[in-house]
Amino acid sequence: MATGMDRLETSVYHHVRPEIISALAANLDDPFAEVEKQPTRYAYAEAIIELGERNPDVVVLDADVAKSIKTHEFAQRFPERSFNFGIAEQNMMAAAAGMATTGLIPYASTYAVFATMRALDQVRNSIHYPGLNVKIAASHGGITPGPDGVTHQAQEDLSIMRSIANSTVIAGADSPSTKLAVWAAAEWDGPVYLSFTRDPVPFLFDLDYPFEIGKAVTIREGTDATIIANRDIVCQSLIAAERLARKGVSVRVIDCHTVKPLDVETILQAAEETGAIVTGESNVINGGLGSAVAEVLVENFPIPMKRIGVRDVFAESGPYLEVIKKYGVSSEHIVDAVEEVVARKG
Amino acid sequence: MPQSPMSVEELKRMAATIRCDIIEMVHIAGSGHPGGSLSATDIVTALYFRVMRVDPKNPDWPDRDRFILSKGHACPVWYAALAERGYYDKSHLGTLRQLNSILQGHADMLKTPGVDMTVGSLGQGFSAGLGMALSGKLRKKDYHVWVVIGDGEMQEGAVWEAAMAGAKWKLDNLTTILDLNGLQNDDFVDDIMPIHPVPDKWRAFNWHVIEIDGHNMDEVVSALETAKTIKDKPTIIVAHTVKGKGVSFMENVAAWHGQAPTVEQMDQALAEICQQVGR
Numbered sequence A: 001m002a003t004g005m006d007r008l009e010t011s012v013y014h015h016v017r018p019e020i021i022s023a024l025a026a027n028l029d030d031p032f033a034e035v036e037k038q039p040t041r042y043a044y045a046e047a048i049i050e051l052g053e054r055n056p057d058v059v060v061l062d063a064d065v066a067k068s069i070k071t072h073e074f075a076q077r078f079p080e081r082s083f084n085f086g087i088a089e090q091n092m093m094a095a096a097a098g099m100a101t102t103g104l105i106p107y108a109s110t111y112a113v114f115a116t117m118r119a120l121d122q123v124r125n126s127i128h129y130p131g132l133n134v135k136i137a138a139s140h141g142g143i144t145p146g147p148d149g150v151t152h153q154a155q156e157d158l159s160i161m162r163s164i165a166n167s168t169v170i171a172g173a174d175s176p177s178t179k180l181a182v183w184a185a186a187e188w189d190g191p192v193y194l195s196f197t198r199d200p201v202p203f204l205f206d207l208d209y210p211f212e213i214g215k216a217v218t219i220r221e222g223t224d225a226t227i228i229a230n231r232d233i234v235c236q237s238l239i240a241a242e243r244l245a246r247k248g249v250s251v252r253v254i255d256c257h258t259v260k261p262l263d264v265e266t267i268l269q270a271a272e273e274t275g276a277i278v279t280g281e282s283n284v285i286n287g288g289l290g291s292a293v294a295e296v297l298v299e300n301f302p303i304p305m306k307r308i309g310v311r312d313v314f315a316e317s318g319p320y321l322e323v324i325k326k327y328g329v330s331s332e333h334i335v336d337a338v339e340e341v342v343a344r345k346g
Numbered sequence B: 001m002p003q004s005p006m007s008v009e010e011l012k013r014m015a016a017t018i019r020c021d022i023i024e025m026v027h028i029a030g031s032g033h034p035g036g037s038l039s040a041t042d043i044v045t046a047l048y049f050r051v052m053r054v055d056p057k058n059p060d061w062p063d064r065d066r067f068i069l070s071k072g073h074a075c076p077v078w079y080a081a082l083a084e085r086g087y088y089d090k091s092h093l094g095t096l097r098q099l100n101s102i103l104q105g106h107a108d109m110l111k112t113p114g115v116d117m118t119v120g121s122l123g124q125g126f127s128a129g130l131g132m133a134l135s136g137k138l139r140k141k142d143y144h145v146w147v148v149i150g151d152g153e154m155q156e157g158a159v160w161e162a163a164m165a166g167a168k169w170k171l172d173n174l175t176t177i178l179d180l181n182g183l184q185n186d187d188f189v190d191d192i193m194p195i196h197p198v199p200d201k202w203r204a205f206n207w208h209v210i211e212i213d214g215h216n217m218d219e220v221v222s223a224l225e226t227a228k229t230i231k232d233k234p235t236i237i238v239a240h241t242v243k244g245k246g247v248s249f250m251e252n253v254a255a256w257h258g259q260a261p262t263v264e265q266m267d268q269a270l271a272e273i274c275q276q277v278g279r
C-alpha cells in the first residue's frame, strides 16, 4: 500500500502554494494548523488602500465595524474618502447608492448579516434595481464567525444575494484571491457583493492567481469526481481530496469564487470528465453555490451530485473549526459525500 | 419564590460579584464584550435583585416582568446576573461561547433560562420589548417590560421607529434604560455619529425622561422605582455610565469593547473590583 507521501503528486495542483501542498503531504488530521492564515476581511482592508491610491473615485463606507474589518486603516490614509455612518446600515447602503449616481465607487462595509438582511431592501431597491456601481464588502460571511453565534453568522448571504437580479456575488477562498476580487470589483460596472471570512483561512494561492469574475479555477486535477467549493470551504475541499487520494479516488477541486455569474462551462466540463459532483460551502444548501450548480446539472447534464452546506438549521457559538464540523461542512463530510456520489456513478 | 429585595449596600456587593463573573467568563471564553457589560452592571443588578418581579425557578411565569438586553453583545452581564439570581448553576459561566453551551455569544431565548428575547442585531430588542408591552396592555397584565439599549445602538433607525410607537400607545408599562457610556465599537460616539442632545430627543418623542448617574446605586434604584409610577407615557432612564466601569485599564477605552483579558489582566481586574467593595 502506498504511503501518503508517495501518492501526493504535486503536479495535480494548479496555483496552490507549495507550503499548502507539503502541509497536505505531512499530515491530514489538521494539515493547516501551522500554515500562514488570515481572515479574508483583512485582505479586503489591505486591498482597498492600494485601490484608493490608484483610483480617487474609490470611497469606503463603514457602519461601526471598521476596527473589526480594519477599514479604519483606509480612514487613516484617506480621511476625506472615508465615511463612518455609525450603527445605521440601511442609511449607509442607500447613501452608497446616491454616491454611485455621481460617479464615485463606494465600498460599503459591514458584517454580511447586516449587509444582506438588515439593509436588504436598500440593497435591492436602491442599489441593484438601478444597477448602481456599489461594492458591498461584507465580512463574517457564512458561518465563519464561530464564537459570536447565530446573530452574526450569515449562513444565507450567498443565497440571498444570488436571488437578486443584476447581482454579482463573490466569495474568495483566501487572502490573495480576495484582494484580486476587491480590485476586479472596481473594474466591474455595476453592483458587486464580496463575502469575506471572519475567522482565519490559509493562504492557498499567490497574487498571480488567475482571478477573473465569473471564471472558476481548477486548482487540483482529478478524474473520479469533482468538488466545487468557495470561500472557507475550498481549503476543506483540498483536505478532502487528499484524503480521498489516499483511498485511491482521484478528485478534481474547483474554486468557484464567483457564485453569480456562474462559470457554467467549467462546471459542465467537470461533470462530463469526472461524472460526479459535490459542492461545498459554509452557506445553507438552499440557494447558494450548491443550488446554482444543481440547477446547471439538472438542466444540462444530470449526474450524481451532493451538496455540502448547512441543512435547514441555525448553527451556534463555538470555535470556528468545531462549528463547521458540527454543522456538516468540514472535510470529513466532503469525503463522505464524494464516496457516495462515486458509488452512485455505477 | 423571590428572595427579599436587596438593600443598596447588598446591591453594591452583588454588582461587584457580577463584575468579577464578567471578567472571568470573558477571559475563559477568549472573546466577548467586557466594556459594555461592565457599564450596564449596576442597572442589571438593581433590576434582578430589587426591582423586577421574577421567579428564577419559574422563568416562563406568564406574569413575570420582562427584561431585554437589546445591546445583546453585553450578554455576559445578563448571564452572570441570571446565574447569581439562581436561574442556573454558576458553572455554566465557564462555557460561554463554547460548542453546546447554553450561553451563546449573543443571548438566545431558546437556550438560556431567563432570557426573554433573542438579541444580537442591534435595535431589535427594543422593538420586541415594545411588543411585549403592547401585549401586556391588551391582556390587562400588570407586568413591566425593561429594556436596556446602548448609545451606539441609538443610531439605528429602528430605535426611533419604536420610540414613536411607544409614545403613540402610551406604554407606561415599558421602561428603557439607555447605557450612555459614550463609546461604541469603533470609537467615541461623538466621533462616529453624534447623538446629542439625548434627553431632548427622547422628550421630543414624548417619552418621560429621567437622567441619572448609572453607577450610583441609590440613583439607579430610585429611577427604576419611579419609572414604574409614571402614567400614560413610556419612560427612558438616561444613565450616564463609564464603559469598562470598575476596571481602571478598561474604563473609557474603545479597545475593551470586544476583547478578552489575559490572565494577568484578569487578576488585576478582580483585585481592583474587590478593593472597591472592601473585600
Ligand SMILES: Cc1ncc(C[n+]2csc(CCOP(=O)(O)OP(=O)(O)O)c2C)c(N)n1
Binding pocket: A063, A064, A065, A087, A114, A118, B035, B036, B037, B039, B071, B073, B074, B120, B121, B122, B123, B149, B150, B151, B152, B153, B154, B179, B181, B183, B184, B185, B243, B257
Ligand atoms: C445591527 C448591528 N450592527 C452592528 C453590530 C456590531 N456591533 C456589535 S456591538 C457594536 C457597538 C455597540 O455600541 P453601543 O450600543 O454603544 O454598546 P456598548 O457601548 O454599551 O457596548 C456594534 C457596532 C450589531 N451587533 N448589530
Ligand SMILES: [Mg+2]
Binding pocket: B150, B151, B152, B179, B180, B181, B182, B183, B184
Ligand atoms: Mg456605548
